[in-house]
Amino acid sequence: MYEKLAFVYDYFVNWKSRLAFEMPFLLEQLGSLREDRGAVRVLDTACGTGQHAIALAEAGFEVTGTDLVPQMVMMAKANAEAAGQRVRFRTAGFGAIATAFGEAEQFEAVLCLGNSLPHVQSRQELTLALEDFAKALVPGGLLLLQMRNFDMVTRTRNRWMEPQSVTGNGIEHLFLRFYDFEPNGMIQFNILSMNRKGSAPWQIEQTATMLLPILSEDLLGLLEHDFEQIQCFGSMKPEAYDAEKSGDFIVSARRKS
Numbered sequence: 054m055y056e057k058l059a060f061v062y063d064y065f066v067n068w069k070s071r072l073a074f075e076m077p078f079l080l081e082q083l084g085s086l087r088e089d090r091g092a093v094r095v096l097d098t099a100c101g102t103g104q105h106a107i108a109l110a111e112a113g114f115e116v117t118g119t120d121l122v123p124q125m126v127m128m129a130k131a132n133a134e135a136a137g138q139r140v141r142f143r144t145a146g147f148g149a150i151a152t153a154f155g156e157a158e159q160f161e162a163v164l165c166l167g168n169s170l171p172h173v174q175s176r177q178e179l180t181l182a183l184e185d186f187a188k189a190l191v192p193g194g195l196l197l198l199q200m201r202n203f204d205m206v207t208r209t210r211n212r213w214m215e216p217q218s219v220t221g222n223g224i225e226h227l228f229l230r231f232y233d234f235e236p237n238g239m240i241q242f243n244i245l246s247m248n249r250k251g252s253a254p255w256q257i258e259q260t261a262t263m264l265l266p267i268l269s270e271d272l273l274g275l276l277e278h279d280f281e282q283i284q285c286f287g288s289m290k291p292e293a294y295d296a297e298k299s300g301d302f303i304v305s306a307r308r309k310s
Contacts, residue, residue: 054244054262059102059124061246063132065217065228068104076108078289079164082197082305083114086161096160096189098150099169103129103140110138117160119153121146147173148181151188159188162195170200171264174239179265180275187279192310196280199303202287203266204296210234224250232264240264269294269302280306 055062086093092115097106100118102125110116110133118140120126126142133140145153147170163186173179186196214230226248233241243261269285276283283306286292287299294302 054260055101055122055125057258057260058244058246059122059128061226061248062102062125062128063104064219064221064226066104067219072104072108075105075166075289076112078286078291079105079109079197080112082195083109083162086195093162094160095162095164096150098147098163098165098186099167099172100129100142101125101167101169103132103142105164105166106140106142107133107136107138110140111136117141117143117154119143119145119150148178148185150185154189159191160194161191162197163189164197166197166199168200168264170198171203171240171267172262173265174263175265176271179267179272183275184279187308190308192308194308196276196306196308197304198272199289199301200267202269202294202296202299202302204269204302205298206232206240207234207266207268224248227255235263238266240266267302269296272302272304276304276306279309281309282307 083093083095095109095114095116097116097118100106100120103118106116106118106129118129120129121144123144126144129142143153170182173182190196212232217228219226229245231243233243235241241261242264243259246258246260247255249255273283283304285294286303287294288301289303
């Protein structure tokens with residue numbers, strides 16, 4: 054799915070608006086790490102086209118980004134170069150991140166943003182991903198997870214997300230995103246991508262991937278093995294998590310010493 058979307062991904066995210074909203078929260082969370090150490094090494098997993106990583110580098114952090122999709126990594130490198138920021142990017146997926154850097158290299162913070170973690174395909178893969186994050190962190194290091202509030206999604210079974218449209222380089226792009234709730238409990242995430250130049254006919258492509266709807270109780274139970282000081286938020290305003298109505302489920306935790 055994301056191999057096809059990599060080259061248009063930045064079109065359907067308003068990064069200027071999103072970063073303006075999210076960066077104060079991220080900087081507040083990461084700021085506590087600067088009290089004890091000099092350079093703060095941040096690992097942005099499932100980094101996509103690298104926009105969070107680049108913004109954090111601009112804020113003075115030593116940033117590395119990883120993504121499973123080589124095309125996303127390629128776009129992230131191009132975006133960092135265009136922004137004039139030194140960010141290291143590497144191709145690596147959940148469960149193999151710590152191994153990609155080796156035991157000698159760990160980070161003060163590991164981020165997994167933008168509903169990326171639910172792309173694991175089973176509870177076993179989720180457990181391995183969380184163990185992988187812990188191995189990549191120094192003792193006391195910060196883990197920050199962001200995903201949709203699947204407590205509410207699975208209860209309301211609301212299929213549709215807000216359509217997104219943008220025009221760039223004379224081409225109009227329209228993105229429709231929706232869920233299919235599968236009998237086995239998984240969710241198929243669909244993106245209908247449409248684009249046209251001028252008044253030409255619409256070019257349409259549909260892509261899909263499977264998501265594991267991670268419920269808050271399940272995730273918090275798994276985190277307790279390797280993490281402490283666990284905090285939950287419902288958005289990056291920030292505000293308290295409410296399983297009934299929060300749009301996001303955000304977790305901040307520290308690796309146990």
